[in-house]
Structures are given as C-alpha cells and as structure tokens.
Amino acid sequence: MLELVLCQAGYPEPMASVTLAHYLVLSAAMFVLGLVGFITRRNLIIMFLCTELMFQAAGLALIAFSRYHLNLDGQTFVIFVLTVAAAEAAMALALVVLLFRRRESLSSEEWAELKG
C-alpha cells in the first residue's frame, strides 16, 4: 500500500534524497499519530492537542505540494489555516475551561448527553 502511494507521487526510489515522498510520509505519520491519540485518550486537552497535530500534518502536506508544483497557493492556504487555527485554539481552550468548571473533570466521557 505504501509503495503504491509513493509510486503515485512519482518516486520509485526510497531514501535517495529528501523528496516530496518524505514530506508526505512525515505528514501521514503525524496525522496518524494525531488520530490515534485522539481516539485513545480521554483528556480533553490532549484530544485537542491531537487535533492540532492532525491540522499541522495536513498543513505540511500542503506546503510540500506547494513547493513541488512551484506555486504559492498551498502556502497561502496554510497561512490562513494557521491564523484560523490560532483563533480556534483560543476558543477551544476557553471551552475546555468552561467544560471543566461544570464537571470538575477533563474526561470526555463526562459529556455524553446526546447519545441516542
């Protein structure tokens, strides 16, 4: 599977030099780490950090492609994403604080009121 992904990126040889494939592998690794962290942890702050990690993984892929295609669209996009992410982080942490005040706990299991 991984081979297939790399072939499509145009790089049959692994480990030749730092190529697009390396960035993408790193980006994928970061994303999966974030995802696994999000799924396995219960602490709201850690979960939030994991989402940030997934965010940055996607950003990294965008910058890599931007460089690869030699246009600035991807990088521009990432600047915007960073800006929004900063604002969102402020808001999300504020929410976490409020949620904590309600239940005196950071566990996400405390919040399950919409279950069917």
Add this chain to the structure above:
Amino acid sequence: MTGDVILTFAADAPVGVAPWWVMLIPALPMLGVILCTLMAIAGVRSKLPAWVTVGCLGASFVVAVAMLLNHGEGAAVAKAWDWFHISWGDAQGQQFNAIFGFYIDRLTILWMLFVTGLATLIGLYASEYMSHDVGPGYCRFFVAFNLFVFSMACLVMGANMLMLYLGWEGVGLCSYLLIGYYYKKPSAVAAGKKAFIVNRIGDLGLALGVYLTFVHFGTIEYAELFASDKLAGYLEHASHGDFSHIPLAAQVIPMLLMVGAFGKSAQLPLYVWLPDAMEGPTPVSALIHAATMVTAGVFLIARTYPVFQVSEYALPTVAWIGGLTAFFSATIGMAQFDIKRIMAYSTVSQLGYMFAGLGVLTSVGAAAHVFTHAFFKALLFLCCGAVMHGFAGQLDLRKLSGLWRMKGWGIVSITMLVGCLNLAGFPVITSGFWSKDMIMAEAFVRPGMGPVGWLLLITAGLTAYYTFRVFFRVFVGPQEYHPGDELHDDGHGAEHFHPHAPGWAINSVLVILAVLSFVAIPLVALNHGGWVGEMIHGSTAHYEAHAEAGHHGSVWLAGFNPHAVMYYISAVVGIAGILVAYALHLRGRTSAGEAPAAEAFKNALGPVQRWAEHKWYVDELYDFLFRKPLWVLSQIFRYVDMLLVDGLVNTAGWIPSALGGRLRRGQNGVLQSYAASMAGGLALFVVVVLILASRSG
C-alpha cells in the same frame, strides 16, 4: 289596525298584500326564545320563563284571532324581505327566488289558531308540570318550546316551500331536543335520535319534492305556483280523468312530498318514531307529538292539494296508507299497558284517519279531524301527564285503579272521560264523532275506496275499545295505586308514598280543553263541515268535485246511502267498543291488576295478543332489514379503514421509525467511537478510491 287594509280578495283574484302585523305571529315566539335564552344565561331560578312563554304565545294567539276576524276571500302575502335571489344561465335568464314571507289564507288561519291557542294552554300546563326542574332545565324547556312554535308558524304560514322546509326542519329539531329533554336517561336519548333519523328519511322525500317543483314549475312560491297556467292545465286534464297528458315529473312531485308527510306525521312505514317519542315530557307529547307537529304532514298535503290532484295515484296512495296505518296502529294500541303509549298509538291511528280523509278527497273532513283531534288528544295526553306527575311516573294501567274517587282527582277523571268519549267517537255529543264520520262516509262514497272505509270503520270500534280500556282500568273500579320509580321527594320510599293531586294550572288547562272539545262540535258538525268547512273552502285545500259529482249517492253501504247512515253505523260501532271494554276491564275486576274477563280474552287470542303487545315486531323487522345490514356494512368499512388504510399509513410511518431504532445504537455518546468511525469511514473511502484507480489505471 283598521279593517280597511285587510285580506279582501276574490278567490281567483291576484294574491293581495297581507298587513304587516301577521308577522307578529312567528315574531312573538321568537321573542320568547330570546328572552328565555337570556334567562338561562342569567341563571333565573323561578317560573319566570313559563310566564314569559305563556305571554308571548298568548299574544301570538291574539294576533291569530285578529287575523281570523279580518280575513277575506282568497290569499294574501306578507313579505318580510327577499331571502334568496339567484340567477344564472344565458343573460341570467334562469332565476331562483324565494322570499322570507308569509302566505295567509283560511287554511293558514285555521292551523295557526289551534297551534298558538294550544301552545299557550300547554305552556301554562307545563309551568306546573315542569316545576320539579326549575332552573336551567326549565329555561331550556321553554326555549325549545318557543322555538317550536316559531318553527311551526314558519311551516304553516311560509309563503313558499322553502319557508315550509325551514319550519319543517325547525319543528324536527325542537322535537328532537324535547324528546331528549331528560338527557341523562338513555332511552330518552335513543328515542330522540330515532325520531330525528326516521324523519330524515321523510325529509329527503320532501326536499326532492320541493326541488322537482322548482324544476318543473319554475317557482316554489305558493302564490305563483297556484296561479300558474301549467298547473291549471294539468288540473283541467285531471278533472276529465285524463292523466296521460300530464308529464311524469308533475305526477312524481306529490309522491315525493307524500314521503315527507308520512315521515313527519308518523304513517306507515315511518311511524315507528312516534311511540318512542313519548320519552319526552308530557306537555311536549301533547303539543308536538299529538296536536300540532304531527299534523304538519296533513297540512303539507292540504296546502299543496292541487299538486296532489294532478297525479292519478297520489291521493289513492295517501288514502290506503292512512287507512292501513289507522288499523295497524290501533291493533298495537289495544295490547299496550303504558297509557301514554296507548295514546301515542292512537295518535298514529287518528293521523291515519286524517290522511285517509285527504286521500278520499274530503279535505274538510281531514281538517275537521285535525281540529277536533288537536283538542281532545292534547286533553288526553295532559290527563295522562297529570297521572304520571301525581304517581311518580306510573303509567302502567295494571298498577293504577279507581282514581275517580281519590281526593283531588275529580277534574282529571271527568276531563279524561270527555277526552275518551271524543276519541271513541261517542255519538252526537262529541266533536270526534262528527269529524270521524265525515271521513268514513266519504271513504265509502268514493269509488274504489270501499276497503279503506271498512278499515276505518273497524278501526273506529278498536279505538273505542282501547280508549275505554284505559278509562275503565285507571279511572274507575276499585281504588288502588302503586307509585312509579320516579320518587324524587324526601326519601320516604314507596310505602309512605302519597299521590299529589294536580294544582290549579293543570286543572284549569284540562277544563278549558274539555270545554273546547265541546265548543268544536258546532264548528265541525253544522251544515256539512261547519265553520272548518268554510275555512277549507276558501283555501287551496278546497276540492272541486269536477267530474266526480255524479258518483255521489250512487254508492251504497249495506243497502243505504253512506252519508245518511254513517252516523248510525259509527255510533253503534263506537258504543259496541265501549261496551266490550266495559265487559273485559271493569265488570268483575277486583283489583288494579286482575281482570278475569280480560285474562280469559287474552288467553283465547293466544299468540296474537303477544305479537300485538310486541308491536308486531316491526322494530325488530326494521332492525333486521336496515340496521343490521348497515351495521355489517359499517363494520366492513371499519375493518377496511383499520387494516388497509391505516395499515398503509402505519407501515409508511413504521419503516423510518424501525430504521431509526437501529441507527440510534450508533449514537452512543462516546466521542472516541465517533472519531474512530469517521477515521474508519475515511480509510474505507480511500481504499475504495485506490482500488478503483488501480483498476482503471
């Protein structure tokens, strides 16, 4: 008002304008409705509604008398306003017009006199009779009572068939309301519904008749209808016995109107509601279900008598139905034990006489019988009501005896005797004798109507028997009484029960009605129909004897001219009936319940007596023929609705609900499982895309 603007026209002159004050006759009862309604709202707890009612109806009666004193020849119309004005078709050439107005001729005046007069008297009676209900029920009673008189006035005085229909439905409504007056009693509620539903069948006929009249004659105004050349042409044909030139539509109109009349006047086969209607308070039975409303059918035929004459079969049908009803219901009445029910069957029977009278072309006889019957039958009902009121609802003639000698019951007994003599047709001194004779004699004279005459003659004997059966059982003989089950006093129970004799209001009304039933004798007896005859001759119900004049005197009854000998025959029959009743129910009777002669007679009759007591199982037959099939049909519809229609709708609703029930389990509230399923879904999506890409690549 002075006398110079009044109803003076020649019989064939154009219809004149009636003075405005005739409208007071329906307006005053309407005022009574409004006042009694306001009193109901205000929560009046006294006899005030009764006095207001008596005042309004009495004033209405005074206006009716003024109308009588001022009437002339022919007819007059008083128009209140244009009611309906509809036009359609090319250049609006088709028109339907109906005024809200009143058609006054002598027939109207005759009817309104006894309607308003009796309503006043019975209102006075009801003031005492209903006194145990003073409060909201008392107001409700008198609201419906006034509304009934208003509707009856619309019915009788209406200037067109639509007004008649308005009144027709109005009296039907009031009848329903008043039969169901004791609405906590299931049998009263059922009787009200039965009356209303059976009347619907008749009303359908009436509505179709009115419609066909408009379609065929182009108008439903009486004044225009009776003056129309078309109708005159048909009557010309009919007078020569030539019915083939009269279109079928014109001949069907009376057949349809007849159905309405049979429903309202309780004739075969629609009579079944009237005996059950006795569940209502007795004043209602006396006014609505004996004296006035049930004669509306007779009025309808009398009012549209020319229309009935253009059909070859209409009036003979009316005669046969009347004769059969008279006989049939008399046989039922003979076997009943509830005195009010006996009177109810006798009302059906006497209405049969009136229809037979119309059918054999003696509209004078029919009107005379309506007139006399109104007094003596109201009297009989009110006497029964006084007994019922005094003995806690007891109406079984086997439980009461010898009221004659009880203290305070003298007036009731004497007036009851007067009523019974009238109903039995006791010769010469009773008005019932004279009016009944006119009908019977004419039935024997009319060609082809002999069998109807015999039916009526036999019925006269049966009537005398069952009437005096009541009198001999309840009012004379050994003294005995058992109270009914309506003990509403201070809880003393049946063993301490004391009958309470009627008070001044009931007694005075009984005396007035008894006197009126004698006063009616010269009004119907003198000079072939007397005053009533004069009233009929000046109205649309007047029958021109055209080509049939030759038949008079040519028909013989047992070798004699019926007109000459009917008096003697019916006198003998009536007295024979009374004597039989005496032999069976008074002679040798030792207590209220034991009459050996009657028991022996009953045993000799065997099952016939039982069949008659069960009303020849007509209710059961109708139940089997109409109610059961309708019930089965309704059950079929019910299950089709429940299983098919509801089933489809419910299935459509069940699918999303079941699906949602399954999917709901996924919403477990664990954030991580949502994230995992999202990631899993994304992974699945990616795998699918890659596989598809590798295939196409």
